[in-house]
Amino acid sequence: MTRVFLGIGANIEPLRNIPAGLTRLAQALTILRLSPGYRSPAMGFDGPEFINLVAEVETSLTLAELNLCLKQIETEFGREADAAKFSSRALDIDILLFGDLTGAHQGIELPRPDVHQFAFVLRPLLDLIPDGVCPQTGQPFRAYLPRIQGQILEPCDLVWQPLLNVSG
Numbered sequence: 028m029t030r031v032f033l034g035i036g037a038n039i040e041p042l043r044n045i046p047a048g049l050t051r052l053a054q055a056l057t058i059l060r061l062s063p064g065y066r067s068p069a070m071g072f073d074g075p076e077f078i079n080l081v082a083e084v085e086t087s088l089t090l091a092e093l094n095l096c097l098k099q100i101e102t103e104f105g106r107e108a109d110a111a112k113f114s115s116r117a118l119d120i121d122i123l124l125f126g127d128l129t130g131a132h133q134g135i136e137l138p139r140p141d142v143h144q145f146a147f148v149l150r151p152l153l154d155l156i157p158d159g160v161c162p163q164t165g166q167p168f169r170a171y172l173p174r175i176q177g178q179i180l181e182p183c184d185l186v187w188q189p190l191l192n193v194s195g
Contacts, residue, residue, distance in 0.1 A: 029086055030084075031085070034148050035081070036079035038069060038116060039115050041077065042185065044117045046185070052084070052100065056096075059084060060082070060155055061082050065181065067146065075115065078183055079147040081152045083155050090128065104118035105118075129163040137163075138161060142161070147180060
């Protein structure tokens with residue numbers, strides 16, 4: 028099993044779509060922990076604010092299989108493959124860390140560069156792994172905090188209850 032950190036966000040009905048997306052994700056992999064949710068303004072375009080969080084998950088899927096699974100889930104939530112990079116999203120799921128894998132793999136850069144650039148990725152990641160170290164640079168993730176100073180980020184309540192399997 029591989030430990031993976033996923034960045035999850037939405038700015039189209041996020042209080043509905045993120046919990047629904049988490050329920051869908053839980054059908055495909057094991058969700059271990061979730062960071063708190065954070066509100067932030069849309070970046071790179073004029074649109075509604077986003078809610079973002081990070082999920083720590085465990086999976087037996089390969090990187091390629093996981094990426095395909097996440098793209099399928101995004102598509103189920105209305106994501107179009109050719110949508111502009113900076114645009115509104117009902118659900119956006121990005122692989123931030125996949126075990127200790129680094130570099131480019133099948134078009135996926137690991138760790139995802141957003142980890143070092145955006146408060147809405149770094150802050151929730153640090154909530155889960157405050158002493159985490161970037162596998163590519165060997166630097167603690169907290170060393171990147173000065174890069175995100177001034178970026179607006181507000182904690183928000185986001186409720187998700189996993190469905191329990193009850194055998195009877």
